[in-house]
Amino acid sequence: xxxxxxTVAAQIVNFLVLVWLLQRFLYGPITRAMxxxxxxxxxxxxxxxxxxxxxxxxxxxxxxxxxxxxxSRDETLDKAREEAAALxxxxxxxxxxxxxxxxxxxRERLDAExxxxxxxxxxxxxxxxxxxxRKTLRALADADLAGQVAERLAxxxxxxxxxxxxxxxxxxxxxxxxxxxxxxxxxxxRLTRAVHRLISDGIDTEYRVSEDLLxxxxxxxxxxxxxxxxxxxLEGLQAAVExxxxxxxxxxxx
Amino acid sequence: xxxSPDEWIIAQWQGISLNATVxxxxxxxxxxxxxxxxxxxxxxxxxxxxRWQVMLEVIVTxxxxxxxxxxxxxxxxxxPFIGTLFLFIAVSNLLMIVPGYTAPTxxxxxxxxxxxxxxxxxxxxxxxxxxxxxxxRGYLRPNAVMLPxxxxxxxxxxxxxxxxxxxxxxxxxxxxxxxxxxxxxxxxVLMQLLGLLTGFIQAYIFxxxxxxxxxxxxxxxxxxxxxDDDAPHDNDKGD
Numbered sequence: 001x002x003x004x005x006x007t008v009a010a011q012i013v014n015f016l017v018l019v020w021l022l023q024r025f026l027y028g029p030i031t032r033a034m035x036x037x038x039x040x041x042x043x044x045x046x047x048x049x050x051x052x053x054x055x056x057x058x059x060x061x062x063x064x065x066x067x068x069x070x071x072s073r074d075e076t077l078d079k080a081r082e083e084a085a086a087l088x089x090x091x092x093x094x095x096x097x098x099x100x101x102x103x104x105x106x107r108e109r110l111d112a113e114x115x116x117x118x119x120x121x122x123x124x125x126x127x128x129x130x131x132x133x134r135k136t137l138r139a140l141a142d143a144d145l146a147g148q149v150a151e152r153l154a155x156x157x158x159x160x161x162x163x164x165x166x167x168x169x170x171x172x173x174x175x176x177x178x179x180x181x182x183x184x185x186x187x188x189x190r191l192t193r194a195v196h197r198l199i200s201d202g203i204d205t206e207y208r209v210s211e212d213l214l215x216x217x218x219x220x221x222x223x224x225x226x227x228x229x230x231x232x233x234l235e236g237l238q239a240a241v242e243x244x245x246x247x248x249x250x251x252x253x254x
Numbered sequence: 255x256x257x258s259p260d261e262w263i264i265a266q267w268q269g270i271s272l273n274a275t276v277x278x279x280x281x282x283x284x285x286x287x288x289x290x291x292x293x294x295x296x297x298x299x300x301x302x303x304x305r306w307q308v309m310l311e312v313i314v315t316x317x318x319x320x321x322x323x324x325x326x327x328x329x330x331x332x333x334p335f336i337g338t339l340f341l342f343i344a345v346s347n348l349l350m351i352v353p354g355y356t357a358p359t360x361x362x363x364x365x366x367x368x369x370x371x372x373x374x375x376x377x378x379x380x381x382x383x384x385x386x387x388x389x390x391r392g393y394l395r396p397n398a399v400m401l402p403x404x405x406x407x408x409x410x411x412x413x414x415x416x417x418x419x420x421x422x423x424x425x426x427x428x429x430x431x432x433x434x435x436x437x438x439x440x441x442x443v444l445m446q447l448l449g450l451l452t453g454f455i456q457a458y459i460f461x462x463x464x465x466x467x468x469x470x471x472x473x474x475x476x477x478x479x480x481x482d483d484d485a486p487h488d489n490d491k492g493d
Contacts, residue, residue, distance in 0.1 A: 004260045004363045010276050011358070011367035018283045018342060023334040026290035030314045031330065033297045033307075040299065 119245055126241045130234045137215045137230055142181075145215065149179060150187035152228040153217040154194045160226065169200040171222030176206050178220070180213035180229075195219070258424070259356040260363050275361040282346050282358065313341075317461075324465045325473070332465060335375055339368065340461035347423060347453025351446060357453070360423040362416070369416035372464045373408070380471040392471060415463060422456045 160168070175195055177183075183191070192205045203221070210218070216229020262274035293306045303311075317337045321329040346357045358364045380389040393404040426449040433442045 002258050002260060002362060003366055004273070004275075004361075007260050007273060007275050007361065007363035008367045008370070011279060011364045012371060014276070014279050014283060015338070015342065015368060015371055018286065019334050019338045021283070021287045022290060022338050022341065025287055025294055026310065027314060027333050027337060029294035029297055030307075030310050031333075033294075033299050034311060034315070036299045 122245055123242060126238055130238055133234060134215075134231070138180075146179060146181035146183050147187045149181070149215060149217050149228070150183050150191050153177070153219060153226070154191055156226055156228045157194050157198050157219070160198070164224075165199055168221050168224050168226075169203075171224060173222050174204045174206050175199075176208060176220045177217060178208045178210040178213060179217040180210065180215055182209055183207060183217070258361045258363075259358065260361050262356070274356055275358045275364055278346070278349075278356060279358040279364065281355075282342060282349065285349075286341060286345060320462065321465055324462065325469050327472075332379070332468060335371075336461050336465050336468075339372075339464055340457050343368070343419065343460050344454055344457035347457060348450060350426070350449055350453060356427070357423050359419055359453075359456075360427050362420045362424075365416040365420040365423075368419070368460070369412045372415060372467060373412040375464070376408075376467050376471045379468045383472045389471070411463075411467060415460065419456055419460050422452055426452060 177188075177191060188205075188207055195203055195205055199221070213229055213231065216227060216231055218225060218227040218229070259274035259278065263271045264274055264277050265272040290310070293304075293310050296304070297307060298304065314333070314337065317340060318329040318333055321332050321336055343359055346359045349355050350357050377389055380392070384392075393401050395404075426445075430442055430445050430449065433445055
């Protein structure tokens with residue numbers, strides 16, 4: 001064992017100096033640096049935690065806001081649906097009313113058309129009846145009947161009042177006597193006499209056959225006309241029937 | 255063949271001789287301080303850290319963790335002493351690969367000096383923690399009969415500490431010397447590698463044993479009190 005006590009003392013001093021030097025240059029700076037870094041990291045972690053908490057709270061707020069928005073959207077949608085349903089109901093009602101109105105108008109028009117058709121039919125029937133009557137009369141017409149017609153014209157002349165006779169006398173023209181049938185000679189003579197007697201002696205007479213006169217005769221003198229015709233009766237009848245139909249239609253429309 | 259570097263006198267001036275032990279101790283000290291200073295002069299406190307700083311931080315944190323593991327309450331309190339023991343012995347031993355260098359720890363004077371430091375440090379730490387009375391009462395546990403045995407244990411473990419380190423390092427040197435004379439090629443290289451490993455392990459053992467002695471001296475007190483201090487103090491900043 002070689003222990004050099006001077007060296008031992010020197011080594012003890014050396015060791016203590018080394019302890020101090022390393023504490024000064026190694027442990028102190030390193031531990032302080034680590035401590036500061038830890039502090040910084042802790043700070044940053046804390047900041048990160050704070051930021052995270054903040055972000056989470058913001059996220060929660062946003063979530064709430066979104067939920068509120070969704071709720072309000074649902075409410076709006078429900079409201080819109082209700083409004084749409086109401087609108088649809090109203091439109092349906094309106095459409096139904098419009099259809100009902102149209103149907104009523106259509107029915108009215110149909111009724112009117114039907115009435116008009118009936119009216120036209122009646123008039124047609126009336127005309128047909130009259131036409132048939134005329135045809136019948138025309139078929140029955142003969143010389144004897146023509147004489148009778150001349151008699152009726154002579155009667156009409158007889159029935160004229162004084163003013164009418166004077167008007168006729170004032171017309172200095174030829175008296176044209178038209179008839180539907182060829183009048184017999186005695187009827188013509190009789191009529192000529194009646195004209196001379198009742199109107200004026202100087203009037204000449206001229207006899208013509210006119211197809212438009214069905215069963216009748218007409219005396220024309222200037223602008224004046226005296227006529228007797230079975231057609232007049234028929235026209236009167238037609239006028240009466242049409243007046244009755246018009247009257248009935250007016251009542252139906254009312 | 256020189257067994258101890260103490261005998262290797264480098265310089266002599268007015269009766270004071272400078273031996274290899276002291277010289278190489280200064281060299282180790284200079285390397286440790288220079289490296290520490292070079293790195294800690296440019297310390298970064300941000301996220302971007304140089305690899306050298308990371309290395310120092312790993313070393314310091316490992317030592318602190320080891321101290322905390324052994325059970326001392328505040329690692330920062332013991333870090334300078336235990337850490338310096340470890341670093342000094344480790345660097346002294348690892349430099350053995352440098353030709354012409356002799357580890358100061360191969361000198362019994364150095365290991366005795368370190369063991370004496372531990373011998374003094376144990377009561378110093380214990381007294382500062384528990385007071386003089388509390389520390390002295392530890393010698394009377396479990397009863398007064400144990401006083402002589404406790405004193406013998408204190409001394410013997412100091413001697414064991416010194417001799418263990420010296421023996422291991424010195425034997426490594428001696429074995430290397432013998433092997434070079436017997437088998438000059440290849441085999442001494444393996445022994446050198448083994449020497450690096452044992453040198454590192456010896457540094458670890460010395461530091462850990464020192465810490466264990468200090469911790470056991472501090473813990474020689476009522477159980478409940480001890481348990482309170484066993485909890486690791488994470489917030490200890492190492493003042």
